[in-house]
Amino acid sequence: MRNLLMLSLVVPILATLSFNAAYAELSEKHVQxxxxxxxxxxxxxxxGASVAVVYADGDAASKATAESIAAFINSGKAVRKIKLNAKAVSSSGDLSGTRITLFTDGAMAQVDSVSAAAKSNNSIGVASDTACTQSGKCVLSIQTKPKVQIFLNAAAAGETGVSFSNAFMMLVKKH
Structure with missing residues (x-):
């Protein structure tokens, strides 16, 4: 009986941990x-390439995350030697001229329409949710816990007119 009680307490915790390992809100580490x-x-x-950090319309927390990520990118700390121009964009906003589209957690509810707009502008979609890559709506998805893993959808990359080097292809998991 005691073992059953312990099991009933541990299983929900493990389920939460495995969920969080598979998907977490877009963070500075994901962006890097x-x-x-x-x-x-x-x-x-x-x-000079443009980066859109997409947030859900009307979601203040999602917008705050997008603005924070855009500021991080614009600070130059996210990637060295390439100066990118990032801005927070609502999920119904204009993605014209954008080369990279980053999805916040809040924007995932509108992933279909935002992904279509991104692809029509040859913008590479990136999310922390691997389902986005599995479905072909994102080119890349990034996991940072328990270890860093990069997932690539080569067909989605082709739709945006890009390809990745062979060296990179050996490092990623393909969907």
């Missing part, structure tokens, strides 16, 4: 990994 990955893209994404 994603933006370092762009060094392996052909054609090259150079300095």
């Amino acid at each position: 990994v994603a933006l370092r990955s762009i060094k392996f893209i052909t054609p090259k994404i150079g300095s």
Whole structure:
């Protein structure tokens, strides 16, 4: 009986831990990994490229996350030697000219429409949710816990007109 009680307490904790390991809110670490990955893209994404950090319309927390991530990118701390221009963009906003689209947790509810807009502008979609890559709506998804893993959807990359180097392809998990 005691073992059953312990098991009933441990299982929900383990379920929560495994969920959090698979998916977490977009963070500075996710962004660093994603933006370092762009060094392996052909054609090259150079300095001055535009990055949209997408948040859910009307969601103050999602907007705050997007603004924080955009400020982090603009500080130059996210990736060295490439100066990117990041801005927070609502999920119904304009993605024209954007080369990289980062999805906050809040924006995942609108991933279908935002992904379509990103692809039509040849913008590379990136999320922390691997389901985005599995479904072909994102090119990259990044996990940072328990270890850093990069997931790539090569078909989605092709739809945005980019490819990745062979060296990079050996480092990622493909969907």
